[in-house]
Amino acid sequence: MGCTANDLVTALRAAAATVEEHRVELIQLDRAIGDGDHGENMDRGFKAVLAAFETNTPDSPSAVLKVVATTLISKVGGAAGPLYGTAFLRASAAVKDLDELSPADLGRALSAALEGVVARGKAEPGDKTMVDALGPAVQAAKGDTAAELLAAAADAAATGAEATVPLVARKGRASYLGDRSAGHMDPGARSTSLLLRAFAEVAAR
């Protein structure tokens, strides 16, 4: 049995709960090397996604991902809104016309999400951005089940986010700090790892 539109909505509810739970942590990470709004941006965006599901029940995985994309793009300011929005939009396009997603489809959706972030933000690995969590996640996203694949992706994203700590930022607001950006985890890499962990936990239920 593959991942249905309903399963995806459940995963996004879990993601929204995780973002709410880690709101202050994300604010503090962004305060250290940015402007301190990342936790607020993400919380507002995912609350708006939940509200969108109240009024509009998308009936395919692709449609669910598209609602997430358009909501994040319209409701989340800063760099992260358009970047995550593009990620979900590309993921939506990658699974167009499918009623259920196999593990391989999930892998394709993750790859497409990464391509979207890179197309939009032009960050390379090691630039201290969300790419440093999502890139390793895509590489690691393998498994016979959605739970296995997403757990591997979430583990790699967590390791990738930790590995941003010593890096000097070369993209986004944190890059204005130059060498002073070293010594802090990138907030976007952290939020990517939190989202993937929430998806993996739902898939494991």
Ligand code: ADP
């Ligand atoms: P802003 O930087 O506009 O305040 P946020 O604080 O919401 O927006 O998001 C900051 C995060 O966005 C960073 O931690 C980083 O992970 C990500 N980011 C910023 N610029 C880029 C980029 N060009 N490519 C990929 N990710 C980026």
Ligand code: MG
């Ligand atoms: Mg910010």
